[in-house]
Amino acid sequence: MEILSGGRENAIFKRNDTVVRPLNSYSSSIHLLLQHFEKQGIEGVPRFVAIDGDNEVVTFVEGQTVNYPLSGAAASDAAVKSAGKLLRCLHDASVGFIADASYKYQQWMLPVREPVEVMCHGDYAPYNVALVGNEVVGIFDFDTAHPAPRLWDLAYAIYCWAPFKTHVYDKLGELPDQIYRAKLFCDAYGMTKSQRQQLVATMIERLQALVDFMKQQATEGNTQFIANLADGHHLSYLADIDYLQQNGKQIIAGLME
Structure with a gap:
């Protein structure tokens, strides 16, 4: 798995076309929201895939990522x-x-x-x-x-x-x-x-x-x-x-x- 930069250090990984992230106490609420966006046909947002132990699995959003300073x-x-x-x-x-x-x-x-x-x-x-x-x-x-x-x-x-x-x-x-x-x-x-x-x-x-x-x-x-x-x-x-x-x-x- 590839470690993704940003956010929590050494805690977020890319696995094939998905992202593996630590679960939080509010994660189930976020999953409901992402599922709502999916039903609405909204593109460009992660799709909830599964729970994997203490982690959530969502789809990877393709594109270039940036940070400050903006250029x-x-x-x-x-x-x-x-x-x-x-x-x-x-x-x-x-x-x-x-x-x-x-x-x-x-x-x-x-x-x-x-x-x-x-x-x-x-x-x-x-x-x-x-x-x-x-x-x-x-x-x-x-x-x-x-x-x-x-x-x-x-x-x-x-x-x-x-x-x-x-x-x-x-x-x-x-x-x-x-x-x-x-x-x-x-x-x-x-x-x-x-x-x-x-x-x-x-x-x-x-x-x-x-x-x-x-x-x-x-x-x-x-x-x-x-x-x-x-x-x-x-x-x-x-x-x-x-x-x-x-x-x-x-x-x-x-x-x-």
């Missing part, structure tokens, strides 16, 4: 547009999943957030997609999926794709470039005027929720998040919150043009 295909306009279109497709397809109130009794990594409109991916970032050429054709790692408003998912996705990041490793371009890319995503998704007006405030709220979640998990003994805090990962998010607060009016103005 080449992942930094192209086409990638941003296709990412927005694919997220809209996933959100729309998930409406039927939450129509059945049983989602309330499922376990999710992240808390359910009202008003529930769709199933959010929760981490719709460039490192969780697959590209063919400049087109985003697939999305994987649904561990953070949870019921929430569309804008909750959009806020983090656009933050990651613009990206409105200040760390030298993660940054791409200056503020006008970031606003341009954010607007491409908004337009491709078909975001409403109201959603655009609320986007920056929701990004700030989403990032603060992420920092709070990291601290909570570290307090509960989660070694991954203990290491993340020790490395100062949360400080980058706090710096990005400041950046969004300072430039929020300009960002919203650009999105509304």
